[in-house]
Amino acid sequence: MGETETTEFKIGAILNPYTNNRDNGMRENIIISVAGFLNSHWGGALFIGVNDNGDVEGVNREYPLVNNKKPGWDKYCMFISDQ
Numbered sequence: 001m002g003e004t005e006t007t008e009f010k011i012g013a014i015l016n017p018y019t020n021n022r023d024n025g026m027r028e029n030i031i032i033s034v035a036g037f038l039n040s041h042w043g044g045a046l047f048i049g050v051n052d053n054g055d056v057e058g059v060n061r062e063y064p065l066v067n068n069k070k071p072g073w074d075k076y077c078m079f080i081s082d083q
């Protein structure tokens with residue numbers, strides 16, 4: 001179905017797909033989307049690791065950028081929510 005008023009796709013939270021480098025501004029985009037859903041009447045679902053076409057690309061490549069000493073899902077979640 002793709003993106004709708006209640007569904008948003010984000011390719012990642014830190015790895016810029018165009019430069020292939022760390023980009024801390026990408027996390028801000030996620031926070032803005034979540035805030036938008038929280039302020040709506042219907043809420044919404046945010047899918048991280050999904051491109052604009054709806055293809056799942058995953059976030060495994062981002063793990064080392066978040067914490068290269070302990071890369072993994074737990075540290076990734078903490079990175080996103082620690083704002």
